[in-house]
Amino acid sequence: MNSVWNVIRSGVATLDYLTENIGKAISWLNLVLVLIVFFVVILRYLLNIGSIAMQESAMYLHAIIFLGASGYTLKHDGHVRVDVFYRKMSARQKALVNSLGTLFLLIPVCLFVGFMSWEYISNSWRVLETSQDPGGIPYVYLLKSLIMFMVVTLLLQGVAELLRSLMVLFTRHEVHAGVEDHG
Numbered sequence: 249m250n251s252v253w254n255v256i257r258s259g260v261a262t263l264d265y266l267t268e269n270i271g272k273a274i275s276w277l278n279l280v281l282v283l284i285v286f287f288v289v290i291l292r293y294l295l296n297i298g299s300i301a302m303q304e305s306a307m308y309l310h311a312i313i314f315l316g317a318s319g320y321t322l323k324h325d326g327h328v329r330v331d332v333f334y335r336k337m338s339a340r341q342k343a344l345v346n347s348l349g350t351l352f353l354l355i356p357v358c359l360f361v362g363f364m365s366w367e368y369i370s371n372s373w374r375v376l377e378t379s380q381d382p383g384g385i386p387y388v389y390l391l392k393s394l395i396m397f398m399v400v401t402l403l404l405q406g407v408a409e410l411l412r413s414l415m416v417l418f419t420r421h422e423v424h425a426g427v428e429d430h431g
Contacts, residue, residue, distance in 0.1 A: 253419055256411050263408035264323060270401060271320025274313055281309040300383045308391055315394040319401030322354075322409065343416035350410040355403065362399040369393055 284306045291297040321327055334345060369392045371377075378386035 253415060256415060260408045260411050260415075263404050267319045267323045267401065267405045267408070271317050271323070274316045274320070277309050277313050281306060281313065284309065300379070300381045301385055304379060304381070304385045308385065308387075311391055311394050315398035316401065318398045319405035322402060322405045339416055343413035347410055347413040347417065350406050350413070354406045358399050358403045358406065362396060365392075365395045365399075369396055 284302060288299065288302050288306060291299060291302070334342060337345065369389070372389040372392045375389075376386075377388040377392070378384070379388060
């Protein structure tokens with residue numbers, strides 16, 4: 249049975265590594281976003297020059313940052329949580345809550361979002377949708393694809409969190425990131 253838990257632990261570590269690197273890479277886009285917004289403001293209000301492409305690029309970066317880093321945020325327990333009771337729970341109780349939340353909320357919601365957005369994204373790809381504004385960025389279909397990227401990264405990290413919680417519930421292994429007691 250230990251070999252099964254070792255395989256699970258290895259899988260969790262791999263998913264964590266992937267999520268961590270995606271999150272760190274995406275975090276650098278915050279600097280790019282700040283610079284673009286800064287230049288949009290300077291160009292618009294000081295030089296009276298407007299650029300739809302620059303404004304849309306800020307929107308694209310904003311979407312990449314928020315949708316792309318959702319798995320990273322889950323890994324670091326950064327999503328909103330009402331923790332009136334949770335913060336007082338033991339590590340095993342937290343693992344149970346996290347397991348149930350992942351199984352009955354996170355995974356179904358991700359699957360629902362993926363299913364409901366599939367046609368929306370597919371239609372955009374079919375026509376290679378572009379910006380409706382002249383001078384805008386011609387890759388709206390790529391922007392819409394970020395919805396599916398979010399679903400995949402959240403599902404992958406959700407599986408990692410579920411497996412981590414199951415290890416806490418069914419073994420006496422040391423508690424790993426994601427269900428440790430911060431309390």
